[in-house]
Amino acid sequence: MESGARPRRAAARALAEAVWFPAVLFLGILFFFAPALHAPEPHHVTVAVADGAGPARVEKALAGRYSGGFDVTRVPTARQAxxxxxxxxxxxxxxxxxTRPVLYVAKANGASLEQTLTTAFGTVTGSAPLAVQDVAPTTDEDRLGSTVLYFAIAWNIPAYILATTLLRAVALDRRRKLLAIAVVAAVFGAVGYGVGAGLGYLPADPAVTGVAFLLTAAVATTASGLAPFARRFLPAIGMTLFIVMSIPTSGGAVPAPLLPEPYRALHAVMPLANAVDALRGILYFGGAGVLRPVLVLCAWIAGGTALLGLDFLRHRRAAAAADGDGDGGAATAAVAEPPVDDPALETPVPTALPVHRHHFGDPDPVLTGVVRDAGQDPVRGAAVVVLDGGGRQLVSTVTDAQGRYAVTGLPEGHVGVVASAPGRHPVARRRQVRPGETAEADFTLRGRAADPAKAGAEAPAAQAG
Known part of the structure; x- marks a missing residue:
């Protein structure tokens, strides 16, 4: 009964490991995109009404149709409005x-907001025709006022991907990774601005490259800082944070004043949303309202850098403890930054397989073997551990009643395999894993009561094998 339950548990675990990440994205998109974007309507949209237009009357008329939709502020003149x-x-x-009512709007804030405002104030004027003046028009190639979002996404999503690919660059320390992020952010910013301005999608203003740099650096640095702590959950956290939560709340597809709470609150803190606000301020409003979003982006960079520093201190303390002298300076210099697993880019995951005749659709083992004792009888329940070239454990399993084991999903290259059992000397072997091939590593475990000279000779011979 137990032998049948173990494969079922292994299959259930494998299924859960395969499904949890898509499930997180599914729920995230379901609860962020649809609720935020399905029915845009005004929420506390600030409007300035000149005294001559009757602010109290305008406020009452707007509140009658859009409860909580508008916040009216009084200004003395039309020019100030x-x-x-x-x-x-x-x-x-x-x-x-x-006698002519005039509404001043800015298409740069989004065409859907302009349309909402025009419709709302059309009910205020009654029968008098409403004159609409666009004080911040977009370029001819940006008819919806949303092009800045697409360029911001081009700097946002690749920045997260950059952080995950840098996890594989084990030859780079933290300082060099930060330098790589800075260089890539500068290049992406310059190229993106050149394309946008060259094609007429964006007005020509080189300050765009500064915002692009900050956005790319903010996302990449934060994701890099999260990686050592999130580990295998980094893709779910990163994609939820920088894609699922960021795009609907960016204010690009649906302007922020049309988003319901709590999405408007998220708009105030998310890096993509603040980059969109800063880009609009630079391109269409003469720099107005740019300082706050720039400071928010800088705060994300500072937070990511702080996480990297915290991880450095954590490994420094661990190195000092391992060194045993309380100083740890030499140990810190000698210990490289450990790599972090990212299952979004490193598949398949090393996994132990139940030993049976494999059927169509089952994963093929890439390493198999048998563990026997000195009398060549199978050793049941022996522990088999597979290590990568740096000594990091990839997967562990135990042998079945026939002393057999099997694993799959190992990376290409040399791996170490260690077999052990209570009361017996552990034995280590080294094998090379090649795509499409199954490597074999068999072991003979001798008891500790055996001849010491013979046992001592067995270990080097096994390692050489």
């Missing part, structure tokens, strides 16, 4: 020029 939009203190300005 218009300037409030340019200064990004309000999303719309409203005034009456003689």
């Amino acid at each position: 218009r300037q409030a939009v340019l200064d990004r203190d309000a999303f719309a300005g409203y005034a009456v020029d003689g």
Whole structure:
């Protein structure tokens, strides 16, 4: 009964390991994209109303149709109502020029917000025709005012991928990885700006490269800092944070004033959203409202750097403890930064297999073997551990009643295999794993009561094998 339950548990675990990551993304998209974007409507949209237009009457009319949709502020003149939009203190300005009502909007904040404002103030004016003036128009190639989002995404998602690929660069220490992030961020920013301005998608303003640099560096540095702590959960955390949560709350597809809570609150802190706000401020509002999002991006960079520093201190203390002298300086210099597993890029995961005749669709073993005792009888329950070239454990398993074991998913190259059992001397072997081939490593475990000279000769011979 137990022999049948073990394969079922192994299959259930393998299925759970394969499904949990897609399940996290599924739930994240379900609960972020749909609720945030399915029905945009105004939420506390700030509008500046000139005294001559009757702010109290406008506020009452808007509240009657959009409860909680607008926050009306009074300004003395139509000019100040218009300037409030340019200064990004309000999303719309409203005034009456003689008998003609005028609405000041900024398409740079998004065409959907402009349409919402026009519709809302159309109910305020009654029968009088509403004149709409766009005080911050976008380029002819950006008719919806959302192009900045697509360029920001081009700097956002590859930045996360950069952090995960740098995990494989074990020859680079933390300082060199940060330098690589800075160089790549600068290159991506310059190339992206050159494409956007060259094709007319973005107005020509080199300050765009600075925001692009900060966004790329913020995402890559934060993901790099999270990696040592999140480990195998990094892809789920990183993609949820920088894709699932970031894109719907960016204010690019649906402007932030049309997002419900808590998505508007997330807009204030997410790196992608702050980059979109900063880009709009630079390109269309003369730099207004840029300082805050730039500071938020810098805070993300500082947070990621702090996490890297915390990981450095953690390994420094571990090296000092291993060194045993309380100083750890020499040990710290000698201990390389340990690699971090990222299952999004390193598949398949090394796994122990039940030993049976494999059927179509089952994973093929890449390493098999038999563990026997000195009398060539199988050793049941012997522990078999597979190590990579750096001595890090990849997978462990135990032998069945016939002393057999099997594992799959090992990386190509040389691996170490150690077999041990209670009361017996452990034996180590070295094998090379090649794609499409099955390596074999058999072991003979001798009891500790055996002749010491013979047991001592067995270990080197086994290692050489």
